[in-house]
Amino acid sequence: MPAPRAVLVATTALAPVVWGTTYIVTTEFLPPDRPLLTALLRALPAGLLLIAATRTLPHGSWWWRASVLGALNIGMFFPLLFLTAYRLPGGVAAVLGSVQPIIVALLTRTVLRENVPVHRVAAGVVAAAGVSLVVLRANAALDMLGVVSGVIASAGMATGIVLTRLWGKPAGVGDLALTGWQLTAGGLMIAPVALALEGPPPALDGAAVGGYLWLGLVGTAAAYSLWFRGINRLAALQVSLLGVLSPLTAALVGWIVLGQSLSPLQLIGFVLALTAAAAGQLSLPARAQRRTAAPPAPRPRVRENSETGS
Numbered sequence: 001m002p003a004p005r006a007v008l009v010a011t012t013a014l015a016p017v018v019w020g021t022t023y024i025v026t027t028e029f030l031p032p033d034r035p036l037l038t039a040l041l042r043a044l045p046a047g048l049l050l051i052a053a054t055r056t057l058p059h060g061s062w063w064w065r066a067s068v069l070g071a072l073n074i075g076m077f078f079p080l081l082f083l084t085a086y087r088l089p090g091g092v093a094a095v096l097g098s099v100q101p102i103i104v105a106l107l108t109r110t111v112l113r114e115n116v117p118v119h120r121v122a123a124g125v126v127a128a129a130g131v132s133l134v135v136l137r138a139n140a141a142l143d144m145l146g147v148v149s150g151v152i153a154s155a156g157m158a159t160g161i162v163l164t165r166l167w168g169k170p171a172g173v174g175d176l177a178l179t180g181w182q183l184t185a186g187g188l189m190i191a192p193v194a195l196a197l198e199g200p201p202p203a204l205d206g207a208a209v210g211g212y213l214w215l216g217l218v219g220t221a222a223a224y225s226l227w228f229r230g231i232n233r234l235a236a237l238q239v240s241l242l243g244v245l246s247p248l249t250a251a252l253v254g255w256i257v258l259g260q261s262l263s264p265l266q267l268i269g270f271v272l273a274l275t276a277a278a279a280g281q282l283s284l285p286a287r288a289q290r291r292t293a294a295p296p297a298p299r300p301r302v303r304e305n306s307e308t309g310s
Helices: 003-019 022-029 035-054 062-075 077-089 091-098 100-110 118-135 143-165 175-197 206-233 236-257 262-279
Strands: none
Touching: 003 100, 003 206, 022 091, 022 206, 022 236, 035 077, 035 175, 035 206, 035 236, 062 077, 062 143, 062 175, 077 091, 077 143, 091 100, 091 118, 091 143, 091 236, 091 262, 100 118, 100 143, 100 236, 118 262, 143 206, 175 206, 206 236, 236 262
């Protein structure tokens, strides 16, 4: 992999790595049972901050495009993600999220009309299997509403990834501005639902303020800017495969910070998923095309002379 492309992949991978800290920040620092408030405070302040910093607003068709992308990547995804987490064990929710690359592969073929490298599809299957070994428990209970919301969340973000790749960004507009549009649109969609279902925000202590600042500034404004930057420059499936780093990071943080144990089978799954995500970033060399020699120029036909026989 050329050095500039390797740097781009590495910086894009930082986004899901940072997202992997969301679980521990939410459980250790934030008020309990306020998932929509957390989604709102992650998205809307970060989006408004980026718009204020870039001083760039959408124009033309990008008003509705930014709204669609904001709904898929933020406004719909965040609430469904938290609903899934509340209705299902964390392991089941992570496994549902890990199938996103498979959905992206299907959409890449049908929407973008691009060929999907077989090794990346295989990497997506192996990565999902590896994540399952890391996070899934034998006694995990299934809740149908949680399963449906998890599948819709994965499908929605997969669609957002593909549409982001399809539409690109307007000329002269940077990644920060495009991220700000989506976060603001998504946050504005979450706000009325959060207020209706959870009421006004509670009093926040210093730990909660610090947690929200981390999730908003680092886990959302910075991370999503890197994520959308990667989508606009890398293959959609290639970026989606990096998403498995989020549950792997969460498991690693739980092991280091919370003292949670990792069994040998979990370690095997960890290595398997990490290897698959890395393999999905490689571009296999194209098959050498046979070079066919140009046919010789046709010799000029000489009209037969009946008298000379030539």
